[in-house]
Amino acid sequence: MGHRVPRYSSLLWGVCIPSSCSSFDLEEELSQRVSDLGISVKVHNNMCSVKSFKRPYSFGKTLSITFFLAILLLLSLGTILDDGKEGVTNFEKLLNAFSLKRNLRKVFDLSDSPTREKGVDAYRGINAFALLIAHKSMAMAHNPYVNKVSFSAVFGMPWAVVGRSAILYTDSFLYLSGFLNARNLLSDLERKGTINLKDRLIARWFRLFPLFVSLMLFCTYILPDLNNGPQWNLVVEEHSRVCEKNMWKSFLFIHNYFGFEDMCLTHTHQIGMDMQLYVATLPLMLVIWKYSTLGWSLLALIAMASTVLRYLAIYWYDISMFVYYGISVQKLLDAARYSYILPTHRATIYLIGVVMAYLMKTKKLNFTLTSNQTRLLWTFCLVLMTATIATPYKWGLEGYQYEHFPAAMFSALSPILWGVFMSVSHWAIVNDYAGIGTAFLESRVFKFFNKIAYSVYLTQFPIFFYNVGVQRHAEFYSPLLLLHIPEVFTVTAISILTTVAIEMPFNQVYRIYFG
Template sequence: MDARACVVLLLAAAAAARDCIELTLPPKSLLTESILNGTIFRLTARNESIERYPQVNIMNLFNRFPKVVVPRNGTNEQCRIDSQMFLDGLDNLELWALKMFDATAKPPSGILSGNGNQYGDFDECLSVDGAVQGKYCLASLQITFDKERYRELDYLIHSGHYIRSNVTDMGHRVPRYSSLLWGVCIPSSCSSFDLEEELSHSLAGLGMRVKVHNTMCTVKNPKRPYSFGKTLSITFFLAVLLLLSLGTLLDDGKEGDTNFEKLLNAFSLKRNLKKVFDLSDTPTRVKGVDAIRGVNAFALLIAHKSMAMAHNPYVNKVHFSAVFGMPWAVVGRSAILYTDSFLYLSGFLNAHNLLQDLDKKGTIDVKGRLLARWFRLFPLFLSLMLFCTYILPDVNNGPQWNLVVEEHSRVCEKTMWKSFLFIHNYFGFEEMCLTHTHQIGMDMQLYVATLPLMLVLAKSRTLGLSLIFLVAAASTVLRYLAIYWYDISMFVYYGISVQKLLDAARFSYILPTHRATIYLIGVAMAYFMRNNKLNLALSKNQVRLLWLTCLSLAAVTIVSPYRMGLEGYQYEHTPAALFSALSPILWGVFMCLTHWGICNDYAGIGTIFIESPVFKFFNKIAYGVYLTQFPIFFYNVGVQRHAEHYNPLLLVHAPEMISIFLVSILTTVTIEMPFNKVYRIYFGKSQTKLKDK
């Protein structure tokens, strides 16, 4: 019995109503003989005669598929007793048993449109508290096809294989996209293993693999063990809340005389809100940085949202894959370029600030700079880790809550110490607390490496620039070799597997040694602009040529790998390796030319856009947006109860985007700004603002 038989079963229930299709059977005597002899029939349109069709034994399939899913042979006696009580309760039409049966997912219509993920009724299952208590489990089903014979059917059932996955893949960061999720309500005394064994036994021979992860089962009001980390987290947030309350209530508008008064002023919400909405220019502001950061942050936000959406069930999930398999979707699949933009800006601003120190003092205060950067990055980073690890898991629940919220919490509890040391990006996504924060680790490591490099550059221009060139070239070679050796890709090609995405992160994407090229381009650009090496007067035609070159470089870099994003693409080493090696260089040149043109007032009418107050405001909350977007995305994935209809406008779902910006403002004025002020109060005079995130 192959997997196609299983699919026919799932479709058969809805077939008559949807397509006027019915199962036509032979006379009773022939039917009995057919069942005994294993004769195979097919679904036929009304008024058509029976045809022998040697592929699907529908009658056997109907008999084999479990009508009621309950672990009758559970590993513990109480599970077996409760399972029998459930079956007896169904016979007697007891309400609690009917609710358990009703809460379990049933074969739907629209499976060939991608409606294969069925959550059942999560809340109804947890409400069962009769003779037994309900436990909700989300099982993962993997259907195996003969892909040569049933290629199109395989494509539809697995929603287009936008991302190829299997039931054993890590699912908390990258979704198990092509696995089917099936909600089952069982007695709370039964384990995930009991359910997995029951489903595996019932579906044996149907071409299906079943996995029920223990973490994907939920009961009402679960008992959680005492956690010192949770106590510490609550204490931390209560302390911050106390300081915010005192600072706001006692703020009389005057500057404090003592350090304690200044500390309270630092936590004044009135002052911080006023500062965050103050859009006047600062002396240290570098022209164009706000706009470049804002545009790239929005592009990256949309790319991240598309990945989070792949966790969700849709009644038309095949359409989801089709949309992201269109040529224009290359704009989102090239998301690595937008992270490269941040590396360029970080390299530029770090070098710019360090060169200022060298001009003023002749040296770099390494200790002061590292401490300032620690206060810039760590307090908000720590707050987010504590909240997502110890607070967020208790806030809500849902079918995938344990996967996308609690699993992150479990990983963070074990590996958070790596993030404290800013080395978490060396251990792969599987063992990383809050995987989207890998950029913070890379950025800190590259910043530390920039300190001695600036000292060398200040003493010897030739040696410093030679080092920059050699390290950038070595990084380019490393990227090429990593892609070629490990069969991975920095471009999210159509049909990429979850494991290849994780390998790409581990062996290249999250390593500063492989991402240093564009960072160093930013460092070199800061040096040349700071030393007036690029002061050129351009004619109108030359300005037009400048922007035409910029647009051409951007278009070529983004669009060149578009073929990899089309349906049916087969992975090739050389194109993937070349894109990985050359795209940071091309994108870096584009960033340099664009930035130089803006700084030299060659933007023309575009200056209105570049100098928009929106970008100035966004720059103040950008770090908050970067940190909080994924927790909000995953919160919404975790609480979603039912499949919805996909359309591309969900990429910019207004309530979600508003939530991200409001939470970012909140975290900026309550954590980031106060702790930056604490640094200035207790560790030195007013410091130059570090705008390197």
């Protein structure tokens, strides 16, 4: 595959030749030079690029440029004409929505909102940071290093289990999504006694789609023309070709059913999965509200079925949700296709979030803990968290041989154990049992990150792979490269820009025209 999941090649060659030469010329020349070593050579034409080449204007590219020019026009008008007053007409409100001055003030305003839930910002920030490191590690595996063996050895150490268990951090976001969605739906049910499906779906569309489609259009039609490099065709051009062919699946939020090989922006599988779980939650919450016994029975049945499906998928297809030592690229892709990116297999922890929202909303868990009980509760949470992450650490060590049963049990039980840790610790935070950790969990850093979290999630991969594509030298690997300061700064800056220029304006457009 290579364009998103690395091939883990030991040697990477970047060769400069005259643009009049073809891939066959290079293949023949290299074959002659390494023939004495018994090495065969194959040069793929789609890996060759010409520095000055510009792709012709297609309908998609023309549409993308028009879209971004329209956004720039609205941002310019909104910012220049912003006099600080609230608009009267819808057009004035629209221009205010695209005011960069106004949106920057909002994004840096860290005062608490009335609907803010304690702990959510911290959980989102901590897990996003863990995923950022995991995603960066995947991007780094594409790069050439003079000490490539050391690079591989580092990720074979016992502590690397923290990265190999990265599925747990995506489970955290499913828990938060289930919790927040259920809490909002319960508020609707308390006020109105019903759920307006149309309004809910429109609101969700405005929340997810504008920034999502902006990034797809940019990565498909704009980014490939911005630079070049030895691996540019692999990690940028190839992904653009996949997007051009399969983008329509993402428009319908069904792209997570087609595997990573044919997915535009592979890291956005979570958006499709989240959208589908959100839609399924709407009628489920209505049933729970009106027919309590039936609703809770249905929820329990779905959670159990999801657990069984995870177990069976792992066992039948010889795959693993833990990235064990020596796992092949094909097995990683199979794990994604048959379980990781399917809402039916990931629903359990989402539903744990739904249950927790109901228990907190209805105040069914209102009781007081003593100091000793609080310490015992946090000890339980920390032990459960550590055990869930670290139990399969031996699978990451050299010499591990894949076994069906342990892999299937980890896949089936880890979301439940992680969900128990998330829900219990979340309850403790909400009820002010965090003690000395309160200052950390309620820090302004997490509050700020919460405002740009969606943009950070979407933009990090294109930035990582842009840097992979343009790299023209082999460097010395060091764990410090995981937090490359200029790259972290770039991700943060672009996330702030996309938040104030696209995400916040379109959320405001929804409020203007749909109430």
